[in-house]
Amino acid sequence: MKRRRNILNWAGFAVILVAFVSYVPFFALFPATRDVPWANYLLFLIGSALIAVGVRRAFRDPEHYRGKISGSILATLSALLLAFFIVIVTYYSKQIPSAETAFGVSRKAPPFVLANTAGKEISSADLLRGHRGLVLIFYRGYW
Amino acid sequence: MRGFEQHLNEFHQRGVEIVAISVDSPAELQKLCKSRGYTFPFLSDPKAETIRQYGLLHAKGGEGGKDIARPAEFLVDAAGTIRWVNLTDDIRVRARPESVLAAIDRL
Numbered sequence: 001m002k003r004r005r006n007i008l009n010w011a012g013f014a015v016i017l018v019a020f021v022s023y024v025p026f027f028a029l030f031p032a033t034r035d036v037p038w039a040n041y042l043l044f045l046i047g048s049a050l051i052a053v054g055v056r057r058a059f060r061d062p063e064h065y066r067g068k069i070s071g072s073i074l075a076t077l078s079a080l081l082l083a084f085f086i087v088i089v090t091y092y093s094k095q096i097p098s099a100e101t102a103f104g105v106s107r108k109a110p111p112f113v114l115a116n117t118a119g120k121e122i123s124s125a126d127l128l129r130g131h132r133g134l135v136l137i138f139y140r141g142y143w
Numbered sequence: 144m145r146g147f148e149q150h151l152n153e154f155h156q157r158g159v160e161i162v163a164i165s166v167d168s169p170a171e172l173q174k175l176c177k178s179r180g181y182t183f184p185f186l187s188d189p190k191a192e193t194i195r196q197y198g199l200l201h202a203k204g205g206e207g208g209k210d211i212a213r214p215a216e217f218l219v220d221a222a223g224t225i226r227w228v229n230l231t232d233d234i235r236v237r238a239r240p241e242s243v244l245a246a247i248d249r250l
Contacts, residue, residue: 028235029145035236089235096213099230101198106226109219110196114164114186117173122186128221132158133250135243136217137144138199140234141165142175 006058006067012050013074019043020081023089037089044082051075109136148181150240157247159218160184166191166211188212218246226250 019040027033027040055075058067103109113123127134147154147161154161161183167175172185188194194212205211216238218227227246229238 031146031237031239093235094233096204096232096234097201099213099215099232101200102213102215102230103197103217103225103228105228106224109217109223109225110193111223112164112186112188112193112196114188114193115169116187117169117176117185119169122184124219124223127160127162127184128219128223130158131160132221133160133226133247134219135147135154135159135161136197136215136219137147137161137163137238138194138197138212138215138217139144139163139165140201140204140211140214141167142171 003062003066004064006054006065006071008050008054009058009067009071009074012047012052012054013078015043015047015050016078016081019047020085023085037085040085044078044085048078048082051078144181145179146240147243148179148183150244151183153240153244154247157244159247162186164188164193164212166194166205166209216243218243218250220250 022043023037023040027037033039051071051074054067055071057065058071062068109124111124113121116122124134144163151161163183163185165187166189167187168189169187172187175181176185191200191210191212194200197215199212199215201211201213203210204213214231214234214237216229217225220226227243229242231237
């Protein structure tokens, strides 16, 4: 009897790949899925469940299903991707200096003069003129 | 910054301007604003001088050991006094525009 391809292993791995790569270009755009990456974890869970069922049937019912080797390899790769994802969101993204030296509430904001996108110098006084306030967003930049 | 762009009208209605600051060059900033559709001002602090003054230096945090800023958001009032600040400990987790708008409304 011809053994069937074990589609669950591959479908599960595809979901795991989506779970891994979708955070930066998509889920990180929305604060609700960015701060706690639950949507990505959910995708990892779904992918893992598919692979688990696929590998289980490959071992339990090898006469009908292929995928003992490929399923094991895909399961291992999936576990590595999940581990890597967890390390990125719980460790690497927290590797910034402490905020101890940062200016706090009720201090005077240091004035500045910096070039804008056109290379024109803009001062904090220019920005505040005619305004009630100014929001300063400091970001890491893309270098 | 995407969220701030989407809520820009609400900031302007409250008489508040938004400005983003990083070590990127003006050309780099222009590219970013064009590709992401940001319309509020972006300023270039290539030597991280202003960043250092605000106590936000992330020494050697960038590619090739370049000094960059740690992420932070400040609300400064018309008198130049800091009235609200958000200092994240995670580069993924940034201030939501709603919390800054709420801080403006409490001024």
